[in-house]
Amino acid sequence: MFKSVKINIYFIYGLAFLIGGGLLYGVGLLLEKDKVQPARFGFGRAARPEEITAWDIDVMPDGRGLPAGTGRIKTGLLIYQSKCTSCHGHGDKASLELPGGPLFLDHPTEKTKTIGTYWPYATTIFDYVRRAMPYNAPGSLSNQEVYDLTAFLLFANKVIPENAVINQQSLPKIVMPAKKRYVTDNRRGGNEIR
Amino acid sequence: MEDDKDYKISRRSLLGVAATAAVVLVQTSVGKVVQAAVPQPLIIPPDPTKITGAGPSLSGQVSTFEKSARLTSATASRTPLQDLYGTITPSALHFERHHGGIPIIDPQKYELLIHGMVDRPLVFSLADLKRFPSVTRTCFIECSGNFRNGREEMTPQEICGLTSSSEWTGVMLSTIFREVGIKPKASWFLAEGGDAAVMTRSIPVSKGWDDAMIVYAQNGEAIRPEQGYPARLLLPGWEGNTCIKWIRRIEVSDAPFMTREETSKYTETVKGMVRQFSFVMDARSIITFPAYPVRLERGWIEIRGIAWSGRGKIMKVEISVDNGRSWSQADLQGPVLDKAHTGFRYLWEWKGNETGIMSRAVDETGYVQPLYEDLCKARGSKGGYHFNPVTQWRVAKSGEVLLGNT
Numbered sequence: 292m293f294k295s296v297k298i299n300i301y302f303i304y305g306l307a308f309l310i311g312g313g314l315l316y317g318v319g320l321l322l323e324k325d326k327v328q329p330a331r332f333g334f335g336r337a338a339r340p341e342e343i344t345a346w347d348i349d350v351m352p353d354g355r356g357l358p359a360g361t362g363r364i365k366t367g368l369l370i371y372q373s374k375c376t377s378c379h380g381h382g383d384k385a386s387l388e389l390p391g392g393p394l395f396l397d398h399p400t401e402k403t404k405t406i407g408t409y410w411p412y413a414t415t416i417f418d419y420v421r422r423a424m425p426y427n428a429p430g431s432l433s434n435q436e437v438y439d440l441t442a443f444l445l446f447a448n449k450v451i452p453e454n455a456v457i458n459q460q461s462l463p464k465i466v467m468p469a470k471k472r473y474v475t476d477n478r479r480g481g482n483e484i485r
Numbered sequence: 486m487e488d489d490k491d492y493k494i495s496r497r498s499l500l501g502v503a504a505t506a507a508v509v510l511v512q513t514s515v516g517k518v519v520q521a522a523v524p525q526p527l528i529i530p531p532d533p534t535k536i537t538g539a540g541p542s543l544s545g546q547v548s549t550f551e552k553s554a555r556l557t558s559a560t561a562s563r564t565p566l567q568d569l570y571g572t573i574t575p576s577a578l579h580f581e582r583h584h585g586g587i588p589i590i591d592p593q594k595y596e597l598l599i600h601g602m603v604d605r606p607l608v609f610s611l612a613d614l615k616r617f618p619s620v621t622r623t624c625f626i627e628c629s630g631n632f633r634n635g636r637e638e639m640t641p642q643e644i645c646g647l648t649s650s651s652e653w654t655g656v657m658l659s660t661i662f663r664e665v666g667i668k669p670k671a672s673w674f675l676a677e678g679g680d681a682a683v684m685t686r687s688i689p690v691s692k693g694w695d696d697a698m699i700v701y702a703q704n705g706e707a708i709r710p711e712q713g714y715p716a717r718l719l720l721p722g723w724e725g726n727t728c729i730k731w732i733r734r735i736e737v738s739d740a741p742f743m744t745r746e747e748t749s750k751y752t753e754t755v756k757g758m759v760r761q762f763s764f765v766m767d768a769r770s771i772i773t774f775p776a777y778p779v780r781l782e783r784g785w786i787e788i789r790g791i792a793w794s795g796r797g798k799i800m801k802v803e804i805s806v807d808n809g810r811s812w813s814q815a816d817l818q819g820p821v822l823d824k825a826h827t828g829f830r831y832l833w834e835w836k837g838n839e840t841g842i843m844s845r846a847v848d849e850t851g852y853v854q855p856l857y858e859d860l861c862k863a864r865g866s867k868g869g870y871h872f873n874p875v876t877q878w879r880v881a882k883s884g885e886v887l888l889g890n891t
Contacts, residue, residue, distance in 0.1 A: 331664055334613045338598055338606035346598055346734050349675055349685060352743045401757075404749060409759070412743045419745035422683040429585055429681040469759065473752075476763035480796045480850030484863040485755070 350418040354463035360438045362457035367443025374425045395447040407448030411473045413465040416441045563646025567773045572826040574649035576704045581711045582628050585681030592715040601737035604666030611715050617656040624824045625650040625793045627766050629724035632872035637887035641773045650826035655700030658693045671737045676718050679733035686727045687741035696721050722795030722824040723764040726751050756865035766795030768854050769873040770846035781884035788831040794848035801847045802829040808841035843877045857890040
């Protein structure tokens with residue numbers, strides 16, 4: 292009898308300890324919650340529409356970001372000859388080491404990575420040429436020059452015929468030959484070799 | 486004996502030391518003009534305890550006796566993995582890859598613009614970024630085009646020197662995301678650099694919420710210019726090119742932008758198909774000692790190297806000293822960090838026989854670094870992006886160590 296009472300007392304002590312601990316933990320959580328970062332800090336300043344426009348130069352595959360304009364293949368050829376050939380060659384130098392690699396080849400193979408054999412979207416040409424080319428004068432081309440070069444490069448890669456019209460509406464609609472080869476990464480970790 | 490050989494100083498390095506000595510003298514004693522015109526001959530004192538040394542300086546330099554350097558090309562430089570100790574890459578030796586050179590950006594004028602599918606398009610100055618709660622983490626950055634072979638005489642630096650590990654400090658991108666308010670339908674964002682390439686990559690918004698950071702510090706100091714000063718994107722475990730340096734703009738959208746760097750570059754052909762958006766760096770390891778051009782001497786050798794995985798922690802590294810017939814577990818240097826270079830060691834008694842030694846990493850997902858032949862078979866190619874095979878070192882009877890898998 293005496294023994295069982297003693298046990299009960301210890302049991303009650305234990306229970307009180309657990310409840311007390313639980314309460315402390317609960318209060319701790321509440322305090323911790325106060326330390327969680329606010330929804331917003333209010334740092335930074337609002338972006339002005341004109342500064343967004345000035346920097347927002349990307350062109351998406353669906354045509355978002357493309358300016359108005361029409362590319363002229365013949366003018367594009369002239370621009371290419373004066374500003375691009377030194378690094379990218381003129382379709383006939385597959386064997387030579389070109390600093391920028393060939394963008395089109397007279398005799399492409401499955402393994403060449405020219406625009407016609409490897410690039411999945413035509414809009415990428417416009418975006419990239421406008422933002423980063425030519426290498427020695429990046430970002431120096433006008434939208435018209437970029438349109439002309441884009442039209443010429445598509446023609447030189449035999450993606451479009453000589454009479455094709457390249458503009459804001461038609462460029463996103465071009466289906467590039469390599470598009471069908473593109474697959475999204477399927478590696479997932481674990482016991483695999485992919 | 487060994488020391489004598491190492492410390493023999495060439496005429497060229499003598500001149501290098503001489504210049505340093507002259508600067509010290511300029512500051513302490515004689516007239517500037519005289520000292521600048523007449524370089525002092527280097528004196529390596531036979532007993533350094535008998536000559537007063539140089540005083541303190543504003544910023545320290547590595548010892549003039551140390552020759553560790555990056556290996557440069559026109560657009561990249563490689564980390565001398567074989568010269569490093571531990572797992573932190575000295576900032577000065579972090580690999581580089583840039584597409585339009587290193588821009589000069591005034592930190593006072595630096596701004597990061599975030600717009601697109603957000604509630605509040607905002608512009609942050611560098612000071613703004615530093616006001617946010619900061620986070621420090623150690624992780625590697627590796628270029629996905631980090632595999633070279635083709636010659637027997639290749640160092641770890643030449644084979645895979647486009648990986649480096651640093652302690653980065655900055656703000657979580659998720660903190661910035663909450664600040665601007667990401668629209669529920671947003672799925673991708675464009676990260677754009679302020680360099681001459683105006684480098685761009687499309688990144689899933691989920692990575693932004695997960696562990697992406699905007700970092701402004703590396704190994705305790707401001708990020709080096711070649712690493713993105715004053716701020717870069719850091720995507721732990723993902724290919725280096727996605728960690729946009731000199732980041733100036735983030736545009737949140739509902740589709741990938743299909744930039745040049747995620748279509749015509751940084752994609753790999755796998756059996757005729759083109760694999761795209763392969764962001765994560767698979768587990769890899771390399772023995773950095775012994776490696777070419779080291780010449781082995783018989784006896785006990787501590788095989789050393791590094792292992793890393795973009796999917797998490799390294800679980801184990803296995804070593805073979807009999808050309809792949811048997812594998813034993815190496816000791817890992819703790820603490821083993823998530824997505825960070827991890828040091829390994831293995832004691833081996835070389836008895837002078839010809840053999841091949843190699844390491845293979847296993848990460849916490851159970852992924853096992855593949856052998857060269859197996860990876861070639863799975864890819865249908867002998868190289869390209871994300872090529873992470875086991876590196877085999879052939880040990881000749883002479884003690885020469887040469888690259889296998891050539």
